[in-house]
Amino acid sequence: MLVKINPETKVFGIIGFPLSHSLSPVMHNRAFEELGINAVYLYFPCREVGGVVAGMKSLSIKGLSVTIPHKEKICRYVDELDPIAKSIGAINTLVNKGEKVIGYNTDAYGAVMALKSRIEDLRAKKVLIIGAGGASRAIGFALKEEGAEISITNRTEQRGIALAKELKAQFYPFSDIRGDFDIIIQTTPLGMYPEIEKMPSVPDSIFEKKPVVMDIIYNPMETAFLKLAKKKGCETISGVDMFVYQGAKQFELWTGKQAPVSIMRETVISFLKGKNR
Ligand SMILES: NC(=O)c1ccc[n+]([C@@H]2O[C@H](COP(=O)([O-])OP(=O)(O)OC[C@H]3O[C@@H](n4cnc5c(N)ncnc54)[C@H](OP(=O)(O)O)[C@@H]3O)[C@@H](O)[C@H]2O)c1
Known part of the structure; x- marks a missing residue:
């Protein structure tokens, strides 16, 4: 895809390190194209986040996605935090509103x-x-808001217990x-x-009640954990x-426009299937 740019083209992008595996550029550029929006979404490999907010303002970068390892550290640099991002303590989205750069968390x-x-x-x-970790934390806070009863299990027990305490949830060791x-x-x-054969060493008994099983990894689309869950008769979500x-x-x-969700999904899936590589 060749993007036509002119002085009015709005600039968006992603910060993180490393960035080579991110599918956000292919997904967002396709969405801009679909809605005829004069905008481009770029990779900004970034090791240090201290200057990001000032850089967005001086270069009129309209918005950024934030990925590993900056989601938590960048919170201290924004002008304002959306209430959900504040309770999670992590940001994955920056919006430049001119005077202010506001941090949001859309993972939840x-x-x-x-x-x-x-x-x-x-x-x-x-x-x-x-x-x-960060994603578990975001999901935990969002599900608590939805009224779900949460249990946490984690390799490092201390970290799992700390999150469970914050969420008023139950903690269990893996075993x-x-x-x-x-x-x-x-x-x-x-x-x-590429380590697609790996999965957490949790007991098979967790599948007994045939729960709906979601893995938040998207490459591969169906992880070894989801394959096992499917084999055990569970419905799965990629x-x-x-x-x-x-x-x-x-x-x-x-x-401010409704996202073309189906086009975005098709773009990501076709990329993952190797069509665009
Ligand atoms: N689909 C999406 O939109 C989406 C969005 C965000 C993130 N993600 C994916 O979610 C995953 C986690 O992201 P994150 O930001 O939460 O990472 P993170 O903050 O680094 O947390 C990683 C978690 O995984 C555990 N872990 C790591 N290696 C392990 C191992 N070898 N054995 C057992 N447990 C292990 C860690 O346990 P310890 O506490 O023991 O270290 C921790 O609980 C990544 O794969 C990321 O790409 C997907």
């Missing part, structure tokens, strides 16, 4: 939308979240997970390309869904 929205496409009402649903779950969400990087919905919310914050 993305995960909830992906789940709600299968389970409309999340109230009182028993949810096991595997992992206690001793008890309870029947309606939903399981895998949030560790285990199984991500990380592609969360990725597309978090991106759709970013698009709407930046442009």
